[in-house]
Amino acid sequence: MKSICWNVRGLGSPRVYNPHMVFLMEMELNQKRMERVRNMNGFINGIDIEVEGTRGGLCLAWNDNIADTLKSYSKWHIDVNVKENNRQEDWRFTGFYGSPYLKD
Incomplete structure (x- = not known):
């Protein structure tokens, strides 16, 4: 299985081809726009966590070869x-993002 976790500032790079699952951080998009980006990149399945103000936003997207249970x-x-279609065992994925700035 191919997967990628990427801060979206690099999204669209020709170095990454055909991943089965993608975790995107700092999307800075509302729910509708996030879903549109996911669909435009060929991922009809996904979990989108909407941005709060001007910060954050997460998206986990996957294709039909796998099933994710939240x-x-x-x-x-x-x-x-x-759960991958071609494997019997399942595995766990946790994608997370935290601000690089310390808060007092």
Whole structure:
């Protein structure tokens, strides 16, 4: 299985081809626009966590070769069980993002 986790500032790079699952951080998009970006990139399945103000926004997208079952989520993480069509065992994926800035 091919997967990628990428801060979206690099999205669209020709270096990444045909991943089965993508985790995007700092989308800074509302729910409708996030879903549109996901669909335009060929991922009809996904979990979108909307931006709060001008910060954050997470998206976990996958194609039909895998099934993700949501375990938990927040504005900082998405946690799923992943079941690939060609494997018997499932595995767990947790994508998270935190601000690089310290807060007092």
